[in-house]
Amino acid sequence: MSERKIIDDVRDQYAGVARGGLSNESNSIRSIASAFGYSEDELNQLPSEANMGLSCGNPLALAGIREGEVVVDLGCGGGMDVFLAARKVGTSGRVIGIDMTAEMLERARAGQEKLGLTNVEFHQSTIDRLPLPDNSVDCVISNCVINLVPDKLAVFHEIQRVLKPGGRVALSDIALKQELPNEVKQSVEAYIGCISGAILIDEYRSLLQQAGFASVAVTDTGVDLNAYAMASDGECCGEVSCCSDAGGSTGDTEQKSLHDGLASVMRSFDANAYAASVRVHALKQSSTHESNPLPVLNLQPVTEEKAMKSVQVYDKPMCCSSGVCGPDVDPVLPKFAADLDWIKNQGHNVERYNLAQQPQAFIENKAIHQLLSTSGTDCLPVVVIDGEIVSQTTYPSREDLAGWVAGSPAKQLLPVAKPDGGCCGNSGCC
Ligand SMILES: C[S@@+](CC[C@H](N)C(=O)[O-])C[C@H]1O[C@@H](n2cnc3c(N)ncnc32)[C@H](O)[C@@H]1O
Structure with missing residues (x-):
């Protein structure tokens, strides 16, 4: 199929979805968003x-969107992430939603009117040719769209062009852990449903690097992809709106067919074994002559002279190894998981222990055991590099991690405050 035909088919299908009645009022639709990391508070906005x-x-x-920034959402659909970002940038910032499907933009503009937002604008365009000037954007976000685009490198070049030096990319997308079975690869439902247009995680990383990005991290979030089936399960029709209050338009049939088509693809193979919901983070390098709004990290791979370090992270009790699987994810955790992924990609050895799941590791490391017995779990998370505790109580930044593995001394560690007013029990540190 030609690239043009793929784009036209994708547009037609998503136009049908937009005309239909899928809505944030439906519990099944909210469940999908919750499974993929939106909080109730975000959905309520x-x-x-x-x-x-x-x-x-x-x-x-x-x-990590900040007040006053210019943010662009590629393939913004009904404007969900645009509206959430608009709150964060405030009235001194601007959020621009781009989508090729007119019907999606109609929805988005209706939502904008309801919310009365003046710091938001929407433009109709394909995302491989952005209607935006060079060096004008602080942060590019996108949610489940790049997999749908045939020429992904063209999109990454466009993002690189419009970002300011030091600007960043934060994407959610589907990427592959291994090549898909042939029948899934050929399935139109699987393409429209964001599976068969996806590329391998390694290829994703390498295309971003090819487009000139630094500090590229592509991290599997581990979310169960079967979450999509929720909108077409019995739950949907038994309990809530999508079959009853959705407006009952012709679009209703089309919108159900997207989730239903995807659900039937999901039933035909083990999607989680082949594909993953990934978080993607990357930076546009700052030029040496320009001011540097975000630190650009030295991406030198580990060479023989730069020895591989052993990085260990001791976490508080969490639901899974990175803490990013539940619906109410602390925003620090995915960022830290991406930072660790980046450290790993530099060739260092990273191990992560969670008090709920690997208590033995906390006992076996004498320094951690001692710290826990004097300070309690308030000292967690603790980061250890080559046997030395380099940080405790908070997750360090990527810049700190990069500095420590490059040999910079750790910051002076503050004693952990105890609820009883003593700083660290009977350790004698005070
Ligand atoms: C799976 S939906 C995601 C929508 C939105 N990001 C969200 O999370 O609700 C994909 C969206 O990307 C848009 N899209 C797909 N391919 C595109 C392209 N090449 N250029 C611009 N928009 C595109 C579709 O119109 C649709 O609105």
């Missing part, structure tokens, strides 16, 4: 037309 259960992650969780 949205107008009904913004959420159609089309996301595969929450890019805002790792975007």
